[in-house]
Amino acid sequence: MPTDIKDITVIGGGPTGMFAAFYAGMRGATARIIDALPQLGGQLAALYPEKYIFDVAGFPKVLAKDLVGSLAEQMRQFDPDVQLGQRVIALEEEDGHFVLVTDTDRHPTRSIVVAAGIGAFSPRRLPQKAAEPWYGRGIHDVVTSPESYRGKRVVIIGGGDSAFDWASQLAGRARRVTLVHRSDRFRAHAATVKEVERAAAGGRAEILTFHELADVVCEGERMCGLVLRDVKQKTTRTVDCDVVLPMLG
Incomplete structure (x- = not known):
């Protein structure tokens, strides 16, 4: 157990949490x-380590993993x-200060900053039972190497943002990108x-609205x-693909 009492303990190690720890040191x-x-x-x-981020001040675009590295x-x-x-x-x-209790330890602190975002999380998986056996064998919820999709049907x-960001980035690499959404x-x-x-207008992608995975x-x-x-016409169609990327949040 850490016995030293910190002035500030930040719950959350994302970009906001790291900057909070930096600013604590500055002060x-x-x-x-x-x-x-x-x-x-x-x-x-x-x-999203390999995804470009376009809305960080001072950067026309920056890879997520590079932003994390710079903040760290x-x-x-x-x-x-x-x-x-x-x-x-x-x-x-305890004795005039706080103690944050984790599943493995106790951390004394004088103050607490909560920068947990949506909290501990894991990617939302496709709800269809047909998809489950294919996770890791064609269905991937994290993109670790965009280049590995070159020439493939994705x-x-x-x-949301992740779905469209990856559709945009992979359209120049993949043989074809099809974006599927159950709404317009x-x-x-x-x-x-x-x-x-x-x-899509140039033939490098396709957007299918009002569709969802069936099998x-x-x-x-x-x-x-x-x-x-x-989901509107109650019909089905088959789309050829090599890789599926569920970007559901």
Whole structure:
């Protein structure tokens, strides 16, 4: 158990948590970070390390993993204590200070900053039972190497920023990108939606609205397509694919 009482303990090791620890050091305060994940960076490191981010001040675009690395380097100027792989489960008071209790330890602190985002998380999986056996064998919810999709037929399921960001980035690498969403209302940034629409107009991508996964088509042990259900017309169609990327949040 750490016996030194920190001035500030930050719950969450994502970008906000790391900057909070850096700023604590700038103000002469000692800091500790606690995060449930095994690495710093939050969702950027766990889900989108190879995705470009376009809305960080001062950067036209920056890879998520590079932003995480820069924030960690900035923070470490002041040598904060970093405790990873620990989930906070309780808060206690003891002798005039707080104690954050995790599933493995106790951390005394004078103050607490909660920068946990959506909290401990894992990617949302496709709800269809047909998809489950193919995770890791054709269905991947994290993109670790965009170049590995070069020349492949990629289906992206989702209508948010991650779905459209990856559709935009992979349209120049993949043989074909098909974006599938069960609505015609997208949660992605309008500029990125327009990029994917331009790729679709140029034949490098396709956007299928009002569709959802119905089944997986395979040849032996290899996934080769998806059966998609039109949620409005109640019909189905088959789309050839080599890789499926569920980007559901």
